[in-house]
Amino acid sequence: MGLIKELIKGLRVTGGTMIRTIAGDELVTTEYPKEMRVKPQRFHGRHVLNRYPDGMEKCIGCQLCAGACPAQCIYVRGMDNDPESPNSPGERFGYVYEINMLRCIFCGLCVEACPTEAITMTSLFEISTTNREDAIYTKETLLMDRRGNVPHMFPDDELADLDELDTADGWLRATAPAGVAAYEGVKMWQDTPGPADWSPEPSQEERDRKTGDDESDG
C-alpha cells in the first residue's frame, strides 16, 4: 500500500506540473531565436569599440587592454592621428585592433583597463563561427558605426538608443576644449551597447560638499 501511495504522490507532481504549464504559470523555456531572454545588466557578451557622439573613435591605441588581457587575445597597434582629419580626439588612434574570440575568456579586464571607455562589452552572445578565421574579430567587426551598430546576427535590431548617442556624454563634456567641468546629472556613457545602466556622476560641487568637512578639519 505504501508503494501505491508513493505512486499517486508522483503522479500528482507530474499532473500538477502539466496543468500549471498549460496554464502558463510554470513554463521555464522560451522559443529561443523567436524570443530572447533579457540579459542581466552586467552580462559579459562580445566586445564593441565605441565612438564619441561626434563620430570620433574612442580608442587611442594605448594597448592597455592588450596588457590587461589574461588570455592575451587582444592585439592593438596604434598610429599617430593625421592632424587634418583625426580618427580620435587624442594624439594616436587604434590602427589595428583584433580580438581572438576563441581565446577570450570574457573576464572584462580590458573594459576595466581602458582609460577612454573605448572598449565595452555588450549583451550580444551569438558569436559562433563556421571557421577559425571568423573568430578573430577585427576593427571592422568591433567598431560601431555612427548609428551605434556593430555587425551581428540580427542586423534589424537597433543596438543603441540614437537619442542617447547624439547626446554628448559626461566624459566628453568634461574634457573637450569647450567642455564644462561640472557635468551634473549627465550620464558618463550610453546605456547600450555599453555596460548597462550606471548612475550619473555626482557634480563637482556635490562632491566638494561631501568632502568639505574633511578638508576644513585638515
Add this chain to the structure above:
Amino acid sequence: MTWPEFWIVVLRVLLTFALLLVATLINVWAERKILADMQSRIGPSRAGPWGILQTVADGLKLFFKEAVTPRKVELGMYLLAPFLAVVPAFLIFMMVPWGKPFTVAGNEVALQGADLNIGLLFILAMSSLAVYSVVLAGWASGSKYPLLGGVRATAQAISYEAAMGLAMVAVVMFTATQGEGGTLSLAEIVERQAGTWGDIIPALEPVLQFVPRWNVFPQIVAFIIFFIAIVAETNRAPFDLVEAEQEIVGFHTEYSGMRFAMFFLAEYVNIFSMCAIAASLFLGGWNGPTFEGSVPAIISGLLPTVWFLAKTYFLIFLFFWVRATLPRLRYDQLMQLGWKRLIPGALAWLVLSAFVISFRQFGPPWGS
C-alpha cells in the same frame, strides 16, 4: 463472396490502416507535447499548428537518411527484424472494432479490420511474435549492447505476457456469462458491454442505471494487471529496459534511417493497439450514448468511433503520465513485480472470478 462484399473488405482494411497511421502520427506528437508540459517545457511547436506535423517532419527526415549497415551484422536477420516489428503491430489492430457496424445497401459493414472468432488468441500470438523482432534485431546487430537489450526483451516478454493472458482469460470467462456462450471475438465482447449495469441487476437500478455495463467494474483487478502488463509488453517506461537509452541505448542501436523508423513506428502502433484492446476489453470499446434520433444520422453513426478514440486516448494519456512520473525499474525489480505480484495476483483473481461465476450459475456447491 460478391464484388460489393469484396470492396467492403478492402475498404475497411484500408480505413483501419489509415486510422492507425494517423493515430500514430498524433501519438508521437502528443507524447512529446504532454511530456514537455509535465517537465515545464514547450515541446514541438514549429511544424504546423502547435507542432502537430512534427512527426511528419521527423518521418521525412528519417526516410531520406542513409541506412547504415554495420560490417558485423547477420544480414538476413538484420534486414528482416524491422519488418517483423511492424507487421504484427499492424495485424494486432486489425482485430479491434473501432466503430458501430452499420448497413449500406443491404451489406453489413463492420468497422474493424477483420472479425476473427479467435481474435484474442490472435492478439496474444501477434504480441508474442513482435518480441522476436526485438530479439533478432539485438542478436543480428553483432554488437554487445543491442544483444543485452534483446536478451532483456525475452525475459520481460515471457514474464508479462503470462500476466496479460491470465487477465484476458478472466475477462473472457466473465463475458461468457453475459451472453450466449463464450467468445474470443473482440467485436462480440464489445457488443456484450452495451447498456448499463442497471439492466442486469434490477434491484439496484436507480443507482446502476448511470453505470455503463463495462467489464472494468466487475473485473477491476484484471484491468489493473492488464494495464501494467501492456505497459511492459510495449516496452514503455518504467519497463523500458529493452531500450534503456541511458545504459544500453537499446536493441536498435545499430539501426539507422528508415529501418530505425520502423521500430519506432511499431512501438507507437503497439501503444495505440494495446490501449485500444484494453479499451475494448474493459471500457466497452465503442459503446456510449449515440443520441440516436435526436441528432443527424451521420453524427450518431460517428459517435461510437469518437467514444472508442476517447477511451483509447485516455489510456494512452495514462501511458505518457506514467512515463513522465516513474523511474525505470531495475532488472530484479522487473522480475519481482512480474513473477511475485502480477502472475500470482492474476491467478488468484482468475480463481476467484471462476468461483463467483460458477456460484452464480450453478448455485452453492453444498446445494443439491
